[in-house]
Amino acid sequence: MEDFKKCTDAAFCNRLLGARDEGYYIDPASVKVFGPAVNAKLLNKATGADFTLTLKAYKGFVRLLVDEDASRKRFEVPGVLMHDLESREGSWVMKAQTSESWQLRCGDAELQLRYSPLQIDISIKGQPVMSFNSRQMFNFEHKRQKQEGDPEGWWEETFKGHTDSKPRGPEGISFDLAFPGMQHVYGLPEHATTLSLKPTVDLADNITSEPYRLYNLDVFEYVADSPFGLYGSIPFLWAQKLGFTVGAFWLNAAEMFVDVGKTDAATFTNWVAESGILDLFLLLGPTPAKVSEQYAQITGTTALPQYFSLGYHQCRWNYRDEADVRQVDANFDKFDIPYDVIWLDIEHTDGKRYFTWDKNLFPDPVKLQEDVASHGRKVVTIIDPHIKRDPGYNIYQEAEQNHYFVRDKDGKDFDGWCWPGSSSYLDMLNPEVRSWWAQQFSLSKYKGSTPNLYVWNDMNEPSVFNGPEITMPKDNLHWGEVEHRNLHNLNGALFHQATAQGLVERGKAVFGSDGDRPFVLSRAFFAGTQRIGPIWTGDNSADWDHLRVSLPMIMSVGIAGLPFNGADVGGFFGNPDAELITRWNQVATFYPFFRGHAHLDTKRREPWLFGEDATRRIREAIRARYVLLPYIYTLFRHANTTGLPIMRPLWYEFPEVEATHGIDDEFLLGPALLVAPVLDAGAESRAVYLPGTGPWYSAKTGEVATPDSSGALSVPVTMDDVPSFLRGGHILPLRERARRSTAAAKHDPYTLLVALDSNGQAAGELYLDDGSSFAFQRGLYAHRLFTFKDGLLSSQELPGTPSRYSTDVAIERIVVVGLRQPASSFSVTEVGSVKVLQAGAGPVVLAEGVPESALVIRKPELPIAGDWSIRLAVTA
Template identity: 50%
Template sequence: MTNRNLCFLLILLGLHLTCVFSWKKDEFRNCNQTPFCKRARARKPGSCSLVAHGVSISDGELTAKLISKIQENQEDESQIKPLILTLSVYQDGIMRLKIDEDPSLDPPKKRFEVPDVIVPEFPSKKIWLPRLSTETIGGDAGPSSFVYLSDGYVAVIRHDPFEVYVRDKAGKRVVSLNSHGLFDFEQLRQKKEGDDWEERFKGHTDTRPYGPQSISFDVTFYEADFVYGIPEHATSLALKPTRGPGVEESEPYRLFNLDVFEYIHDSPFGIYGSIPFMISHGNSRGTSGFFWLNAAEMQIDVLDYGWDAESGISLPSSQSRIDTFWMSEAGIVDAFFFVGPEPKDVIRQYTSVTGTPAMPQLFSIAYHQCRWNYRDEEDVENVDSKFDEHDIPYDVLWLDIEHTDGKKYFTWDRVLFPHPEEMQRKIAAKGRRMVTIVDPHIKRDESFPLHREATQKGYYVKDATGNDYDGWCWPGSSSYLDMLNPEIRSWWAEKFSLQNYVGSTPSLYIWNDMNEPSVFNGPEVTMPRDSLHYGGVEHRELHNTYGYYFHMATADGLVKRGNGKDRPFVLSRAVFAGTQRYGAVWTGDNSADWDHLRASIPMVLTLGLTGISFSGADVGGFFGNTEPDLLVRWYQVGAYYPFFRGHAHHDTKRREPWLFGERNTELIRDAIHVRYSLLPYFYTLFREANTSGVPVMRPLWMEFPFEEATFSNDEAFMVGNSLLVQGIYTEQAKHASIYLPGKESWYDLITGAAYKGGMTHKMEVSEESIPAFQRAGTIVPRKDRFRRSSTQMANDPYTLVIALNSSQAAEGEIYIDDGKSYEFQKGAYIHRQFVFSNGKLTSSNLASVPSSDTQYPLDAVVERIILLGHASDPKSALIESIKPEC
């Protein structure tokens, strides 16, 4: 949703703003209007004066003090005080670096460290450092200290000038921090008479009680061709330089969760999510990563080759690297270095810190139908029946804010929805579910019990004066729950019980929108930075995690509702590191145009690279009236998104799949059928993501890491390791140029025709489908009987599509469980590997042998085998069940 339709709210607030339906650049700050960003960008290489003193091992960690070489007047309270550095090592080659103010020097307050993002089991993977090695590296004036990571990788802390880096077994650098001497740490201090720390923007004043407290530093990735990550931006997969010779200087990549409706494409401007995790990849070395656990506003420059040459720091021509510059308004340095060296290694290392994606319910990876808003129960029933009438499967029907009583969440408009339980039961009888929206703003209405209770308990975020913060959102005057507080999250979770959420049933799931948080009358349409949270934490320090904690509490509520038996489904718009543990996300309020269809691919790919595998874009575009050609192409691409939902703004024309003529209905139906046939394959991939972190939808270079032609290709993508999909992003396209990587062949999903790998093919494009191919050497499980919903497909037979490689061999997997509960964690699942070799197909068990009381029963069998690329047709085949004992 967007907020610009509420012109009357803005008028009531005296803002005198006009309602528009395009992104207004001047509503949001740029770097020059953001003091910490402007100061940091003005710094010159080599300006850091810190040196490391007292480097030693304490409690299994490397510790040191960072002291400035600049001698300040000892009576000057603004002098640079020593900082405390700790460096720790964890299993699988992960290094953690923390830099904070020295608590013994009594800073005005403790700087914020982001809680509840690092998974509880990660600290137990810490490796106790036994000793420290110190030596002088050739050419240095002083010593450096070394600690072993793993597999030949070594962490190095250079004492003077201060620098931290990782080198590999060949002695080559992998990732470094402060190689260019740009590190800066603005320390908290007491306000003195005459200090003016206030910042102003668009009539809003930020009081800044502790003064400037930003941190900035450079990070260099060595032997890298491209860097990726740091969502969420509507831009290319490979991040473009923002500064440097030959580059027209642009804004840095901004990480600050904002309600930027109808965002523009090809822009570094931050939108709904912020994940400060960057991945580098190159042909010579491989992949590495860097993650800064910090929830304050962040700005990141990607610096072009030779960017600092004028300052006397040059790059040897024999070495390739990518320099980046990270700037944050507040927090501490809590940084993680990942050495890879393969793409999937870095993803595994990162998700060992922030968590692997939750295993979704099976229904949630099927097709969802949404609109702002389905008007009433009659409308819901009509839409549901029309899907059946037109033989189009779907699994979930959604209700937006208009279903509530006056925008009060957990309520129903009893005129429009007088029988919500009966409505949900009718839908559930067909194996379908419903979703309702629950946003974080609570209507300030004394007749609303939720508001009264939150007020009485003191559960709202406070303004700078200590009163409950009062902002403006959909209901009008609203307050926002302080989700940083675990007590409040637990209280919120209880609101989803069937007793508390009157009118809900077990088949109802939840949508968290506007949780950046969006505040219509706030600075940059969000909460003031000097608002106060649990423990005296300023909103500026935790802003990017507000929606994360709200998502966490909501998901916990659905788990509690089902007594811990069923997995939740909660969709969130706001995103932070760790979001993958709680549910799905989508890319927000996009537009019905070809550019937004095109931009959706790198956006979803980037989210997957940063742990969030369960994501997608609104099919058809949220804003605007989509033309049939665009809508059909969007369904054809969307069928391969991990999260597949059609959604539209209430001002758009209705766009259910049967409203565009018989031919277009047929094409959309076929696209949705593709998704349903591939549900066994998708579900298997979600299990892979759940165990390893590797995303469902992947850039080509993740599967082909040494093919340079894949490094910047974000028009095509992989679904798992077996399927390659090429979107069509132009109107009335007749041809497409498609690069098929690898040495083996690829088979067209529709015709079975073989195409040679390692080259670009110019192919004719028809309206029936977009180009999609199965990789030679793989086996893909399908279900080819179409039902009303995925639930009704449970015991349908399987088809195995075997695409043989040049050795006449192939392999693949299938994962099956009950699709809804946590029993799979006890061993109640089937995980089989299929191998075709020497003319025979065999199946073996990949799961640990389950106990007799947790075996998963299954009535389905492998009914059909499709063999692609076989030298001669087989004469016979033995088809068995796929139960664990076979």
């Protein structure tokens, strides 16, 4: 980690973190209200510098903007905010005005704007929830002329032999944000650490650890517990106490540090960024779901993925050649393990020239892709952002001629070092470059590609092996003479966006107007990446610490609006033994993104290479994933429409249960399935916490779980066990037949698993569409609502959704757990029919058996996308 800066190595952080302000106040005469906006002039007592301050009301959140005046305006992050954001504007209601402050109301929130010193306090229903600048740490470094005697680091600084010229001088911003009564804050991904962020300072501002850093970097073999910033950054923080959940999002793509301090009375945070403006959104909740929805209104919801992308992915650096790929593909069938995608890393190219193939290793890539596709599977190739500086390489040649590359501080095309050696980097801030890049994915330009080929963007932080902190110099120049320092954390998302757009355009050219949804995995990310595609958590290691930390990492990224993410199964570095690789696959069954991946120097680790017992267990874990796919796809539709996460912390569903607020070794998949995976070698039992009043049912047996009065439960485990529990009150749609891929299961029937609550009721949903195109955007989908109440199980279209997608697929089994009488006392009659379906016995999904009280209905032959009801009648 010595290659990377700490706060004391970054001049702006060393200068501003923990620093008291210079006396910022609002000129009372300047305060004006224009509809949803309060405008005012903000002044610095010490320097006389003035700024513009705007406080805008929206439905569910408040926006605070501070910038220099029009003649000194700074870089504002483009392309992240939703285009319809202004349609969500609210209005301020004046409550009181004095010479010292204004009191305003917006919805359930009350806001007090204090003039001197500047302070903003927000309460909801009379409860204080946020306070801006209550500790007077707001600082906004104004534009100035260089003078002799200016402090060190203002105009130039050096780290590890790299000098940053800093031509605009100091432009840092800092502020403090307190959360009264709240002991837990979450978010600020990406960090390998606990979900509930640990304090980095104490009340007296004594440093207890490094602050949380947000600066996208290529971190080789990151440690499993550190506040150090990794490959992506989303400056979005959650805070919570009983009854209230709120959030804060700073739209700023420059390097950033955040301190966290805690007292019995509050959690306080101190944020600093190197440049940009203050564009701070304060999300008012007051529930976790509301915070997710509010953030989605600001930055967008999750792109609906292709169905195949939710299956299992097999990857390593690198599959050697076509014969190797074919052998791996065949072995999945030989060992009866489903999978959907096989991946090719950098070695498939001709000398690391992307969009090319090594003709000795991959002489006929089209035939290879077609053969893989004949099994219902896809291929992914890697496309990185560094372009080999080779005049004979058409991508480089065309980009160089059109001046499409990022420039160094002297205006020349930047020359950095990455996998191909000497490389140039495309300037994705320029919309013309993004458009040109997208065109390279057409079948006519990307020779050897087919419609069954999808893409992986790696190294897009960007990674520059010979650059400062293994990345690009901050004084490099982008389109419009924007310095790289202003958009560093956005860089990877722009590259990701352009790549995905290329696949969208290819899909329309091949399939027509409904096209083909893109699948592009990215390592770097920023706010808004959820609208583009998935990410993964980077170069982890094959050890139990990295398995454990994968859970809070995935959940932290998920609640920050980017739910389609996962960790490399088995660890990228190192060699997992049979126990670790088995346990990791058992956990990853429930990851939103499920991919096995490994480093070039590791031993081969395909699922059948760890012995017969491990093969069987990994097969069961991957098959269990395919059983759950209808439920998972439905969760992704909710993420697509509302922004809700897929893999959820316990507190997300149970914010009123204080004991859940610090738990991050268990999680919920959606609202209905709680997973407490085995995360320790040699474990013979697993301590589980089951929140709420229940009931909870074992997902393995259907039996009611019986924790003690505190909610604690000790579960004995073997290597076959993954402690998981069905939440009473929910209905899960499943597909239980074992198939080789999602395509092979397209016409398979469904199972409905009904887990009753204490009132004998349950509800659940199933979302259906073609799984690949954009036709759902014009209403070609079905969204079913299943309900069970008073013995009546019904299916109907979710209110407010169209019924324009039809399928002849039926339900082959219904399992009801939680009945108060044994199954033998029931018969089942379909409403509107004289057909009687007899109760039976049989295994629950993911199960070895069912409790005596369970009801199993075989072959009801009910349409999955049709309206129907069946009543369970006691036969005595």
